[in-house]
Amino acid sequence: MYKIMTPGPTMVPENVRMARSLECTNPDLDTEFVEFYKETCELISELLYTENETLILSGEGILGLEAACASLTEQGDKVLVLDNGIYGKGFADFVTMYGGEADILSFDYENEIDVLKLEDYLKSSHDYKYATVVHCDTPSGMLNDIGSICRMLKKYGILTVVDSVSAMFGEVVKVDEFQIDLLCGGSQKAVSAPPGLTFVVVSEDAKQAMRDRKTRIASFYANLTTFEGYYENKWFPYTMPISDIYGLRAAFENIKAEKDVYERHARIASATRETIKKAGLKLHQNSGFSNTVTVFDIPEGVTAEQILSAMKEDYKIMLAGSFDAFAGKVIRIGHMGYNAQAENMVEVFHGLDGVFHKLGVSLNASLEETFKLLIINS
Numbered sequence: 001m002y003k004i005m006t007p008g009p010t011m012v013p014e015n016v017r018m019a020r021s022l023e024c025t026n027p028d029l030d031t032e033f034v035e036f037y038k039e040t041c042e043l044i045s046e047l048l049y050t051e052n053e054t055l056i057l058s059g060e061g062i063l064g065l066e067a068a069c070a071s072l073t074e075q076g077d078k079v080l081v082l083d084n085g086i087y088g089k090g091f092a093d094f095v096t097m098y099g100g101e102a103d104i105l106s107f108d109y110e111n112e113i114d115v116l117k118l119e120d121y122l123k124s125s126h127d128y129k130y131a132t133v134v135h136c137d138t139p140s141g142m143l144n145d146i147g148s149i150c151r152m153l154k155k156y157g158i159l160t161v162v163d164s165v166s167a168m169f170g171e172v173v174k175v176d177e178f179q180i181d182l183l184c185g186g187s188q189k190a191v192s193a194p195p196g197l198t199f200v201v202v203s204e205d206a207k208q209a210m211r212d213r214k215t216r217i218a219s220f221y222a223n224l225t226t227f228e229g230y231y232e233n234k235w236f237p238y239t240m241p242i243s244d245i246y247g248l249r250a251a252f253e254n255i256k257a258e259k260d261v262y263e264r265h266a267r268i269a270s271a272t273r274e275t276i277k278k279a280g281l282k283l284h285q286n287s288g289f290s291n292t293v294t295v296f297d298i299p300e301g302v303t304a305e306q307i308l309s310a311m312k313e314d315y316k317i318m319l320a321g322s323f324d325a326f327a328g329k330v331i332r333i334g335h336m337g338y339n340a341q342a343e344n345m346v347e348v349f350h351g352l353d354g355v356f357h358k359l360g361v362s363l364n365a366s367l368e369e370t371f372k373l374l375i376i377n378s
């Protein structure tokens with residue numbers, strides 16, 4: 001077994017694994033389960049600072065993104081796709097798949113979305129039904145200021161769809177304050193439950209837009225309106241994955257019980273970034289650093305594959321490379337959720353010190369020692 005220090009899926013704490021093994025009732029017929037489901041949804045909303053309704057869907061993170069687009073998009077709808085990373089651009093596929101017209105507004109991939117540039121664009125073009133934006137674009141670790149972005153979009157009457165799968169609960173998300181209409185999350189990132197569930201937080205404006213549709217939603221699983229009235233009618237659109245939801249509930253109880261979850265992520269992330277720089281390695285981005293993942297460039301003379309396989313073989317630690325435009329160019333360390341603990345990062349840096357030494361890459365300082373000093377003093 002490897003120590004999983006990837007930017008999702010993450011390691012899963014024991015109480016979450018145990019919760020998944022509890023005896024199950026019939027989730028279709030036992031009204032106690034309907035109560036449990038609703039309470040779990042309310043807990044998620046509470047932790048995201050919103051009155052909006054949360055729905056847990058059976059399917060991993062991608063289903064949430066597809067459901068948001070499927071439920072809003074009608075033939076010919078204009079959608080603004082904000083792109084400064086792979087998931088950002090990828091939203092265009094879901095938009096067009098359901099008949100929408102995606103205008104991709106691209107920014108450079110080394111910096112967070114420039115809100116002033118966005119504002120300039122919106123001044124002349126704002127005839128959009130909704131816009132999509134990614135909170136943390138994980139393949140490059142790019143964090144966007146979704147609060148400023150969504151508030152600005154709403155000012156122009158544009159609904160907002162946010163993918164915060166790999167940021168939420170490592171980075172603060174305040175749905176009401178940020179004015180997010182559809183927020184998508186997943187179980188396997190900072191939530192620290194296994195992959196398999198997505199949840200979507202739906203605003204009244206988004207519900208109204210779904211009611212105002214003239215055509216049917218071209219999907220069943222990705223149709224958020226199939227949950228309408230589930231609580232009153234004690235009827236789910238399909239049988240809920242009860243064990244997954246037991247695990248998810250335990251994961252959220254863990255988050256609720258921890259007072260300083262965001263400070264923990266910030267401390268670990270900041271010490272991690274400082275360590276990388278002090279050792280003479282290069283952080284991949286110029287701005288937009290997420291507290292859930294750190295991404296650094298591959299030093300001269302070695303490959304991502306060499307680093308990743310030596311970490312696995314010699315230290316039993318799994319880190320991630322990346323894909324698409326970033327394939328072979330970077331290494332990603334996931335410090336989100338249960339992973340974000342100093343002991344884990346000490347092990348990672350201990351391993352990286354050894355791996356770089358073995359591969360003949362000289363560093364300006366020991367990663368492990370630097371991190372230990374920084375974290376003690378933080």
Ligand SMILES: *Cc1c(COP(=O)(O)O)cnc(C)c1O
Nearest residue numbers: 060061062087136137138165166
């Ligand atoms: C992980 C992730 C998802 C979910 O997709 P997977 O296929 O489960 O990886 C969606 N969006 C972002 C930004 C993610 O990091």
